[in-house]
Amino acid sequence: MSASVREINSASSEYGRLLDVATKLDQAKYLTRDYPMANSQCILGAYFQETLVGLLLLLRQDIGADRGLPPILRAGRVLEEAFVEAFGVLPECRRRGFGHELQTAAMTICTGWDCYQIRSRSPVLSTENYQLKIKMGYSICPSEENDSYYFTELV
Numbered sequence: 001m002s003a004s005v006r007e008i009n010s011a012s013s014e015y016g017r018l019l020d021v022a023t024k025l026d027q028a029k030y031l032t033r034d035y036p037m038a039n040s041q042c043i044l045g046a047y048f049q050e051t052l053v054g055l056l057l058l059l060r061q062d063i064g065a066d067r068g069l070p071p072i073l074r075a076g077r078v079l080e081e082a083f084v085e086a087f088g089v090l091p092e093c094r095r096r097g098f099g100h101e102l103q104t105a106a107m108t109i110c111t112g113w114d115c116y117q118i119r120s121r122s123p124v125l126s127t128e129n130y131q132l133k134i135k136m137g138y139s140i141c142p143s144e145e146n147d148s149y150y151f152t153e154l155v
């Protein structure tokens with residue numbers, strides 16, 4: 001298998017293809033939304049032989065900022081996290097390792113951002129994602145929103 005994960009710039013010509021894939025995954029709304037709480041963000045694309053087959057949107061934010069909570073400091077520095085806001089692989093390309101590769105690349109970016117943790121939330125019907133997160137060693141915490149769980153891993 002010839003797979004790769006690359007960052008996609010929202011100003012690049014590739015962005016149109018990304019939106020097509022996001023629409024097929026019913027996740028385009030996450031890519032077009034503004035994230036005022038985010039300190040920065042990054043979009044990753046998974047490719048199979050130069051064809052875009054999956055995506056992941058990562059937000060860099062102060063821990064607690066999305067809930068209006070005061071920052072947590074360590075050695076005088078605000079602790080940040082990377083939050084996975086969108087994540088999916090086209091149905092016909094699933095179970096070939098692309099999701100795992102996207103998550104691994106996200107973790108590398110999270111390390112580069114010097115974040116404390118990586119976190120995501122997904123509804124209880126996302127059984128494939130739950131299995132992936134368990135395989136990758138994430139902790140699981142119930143969310144009070146829309147029948148969902150949070151998944152967190154320290155960087």
Ligand SMILES: CC(C)(COP(=O)(O)OP(=O)(O)OC[C@H]1O[C@@H](n2cnc3c(N)ncnc32)[C@H](O)[C@@H]1OP(=O)(O)O)[C@@H](O)C(=O)NCCC(=O)NCCS
Binds near residue numbers: 096100121
């Ligand atoms: C979650 C998702 C991104 C996984 O993508 P993927 O490319 O199929 O994942 P991978 O092939 O890398 O799978 C990695 C591991 O996850 C687990 N897994 C993934 N799909 C699974 C399934 N259908 N059943 C059981 N385990 C599964 C397995 O442990 C798998 O490892 P293995 O194949 O060696 O057993 C994909 O299923 C998807 O897009 N789902 C719909 C959108 C979604 O749920 N997004 C996240 C929440 S919003």
